[in-house]
Amino acid sequence: MADVSLPTPAVVPAPAAVPLRQILPWAVFGALLAAVLLYFVGVEQGVLSVFAGETVHEFVHDGRHLLGFPCH
Known part of the structure; x- marks a missing residue:
């Protein structure tokens, strides 16, 4: 029987941890x-609205329904 030698795997050093101060x-x-995005998609209408009118509501209307927010 012939000896089959397998190549030894190369040792790859683990990447250094990213400090919390950078994250x-x-x-x-x-x-x-x-x-902010959640506010504009979910809450921007009525008494709490930042912008007057329905412009923001209509702009994010389909996103509201996609995320399950009722709007009418």
Whole structure:
């Protein structure tokens, strides 16, 4: 029987961990952006509206239905 030698796998170092100080500003920015988008899609109408009229409501109307927000 012939000896079959398998190649040894190359050792790949694990990527360095990203410090929390670099991730935190982007996480806060993403959460703030998500909250603003959620406000405009889900709440922007009636008493709490920032902009007068139905312009924003009509602009995000299909997104409201897609996300399950009732609007009429």
